[in-house]
Amino acid sequence: GQQLNQSPQSMFIQEGEDVSMNCTSSSIFNTWLWYKQDPGEGPVLLIALYKAGELTSNGRLTAQFGITRKDSFLNISASIPSDVGIYFCAGQISNAGGTSYGKLTFGQGTILTVHP
């Protein structure tokens, strides 16, 4: 099956720093999604990307859908303590026949720690 490699596995940063993380795949995806998981909770959708080359922002978060459709990047600017959590990328194949049934393939996650 598809494999998503997410890096880095963990990050320890100071409040105010910018953060970058990325996902690469051996397969092409039609949709890339980025989720954040707070401790004890389920993942929550941050940004969805639907087109190769697309650059989308959500507040201090910016994500890009790679031109090759095999990668995606998430940047967080001016980090704050509440950015702490696990960030997951996810790829989805949305083919014309609809047989993907919306299934997502997830990366292993990036654990972000922000020191005040």
Next chain:
Amino acid sequence: NAGVTQTPKFRVLKTGQSMTLLCAQDMNHEYMYWYRQDPGMGLRLIHYSVGEGTTAKGEVPDGYNVSRLKKQNFLLGLESAAPSQTSVYFCASSQGGGYTFGSGTRLTVV
């Protein structure tokens, strides 16, 4: 709005015991999924359903069964729990786009 609700939130089982995890969604979503989350391995798909009365195997289906008798509910069963099934289980639903996740069930098998 409740979104996706999972019960129970925590459970400890002895090896060989059985249990059922319940997932309920109130968004009228067609698709529902069960994932397990283990450290360093992300979220892995166990089973999924594309509509009432349908189920299909995901990436790691062995040792689990599912049922979707009603559109809003998706049940995950463990017939004979094993320590390897110690994990956090997440249910999610969608209409084909991004998922809405429940808050998870932490299961420990001793």
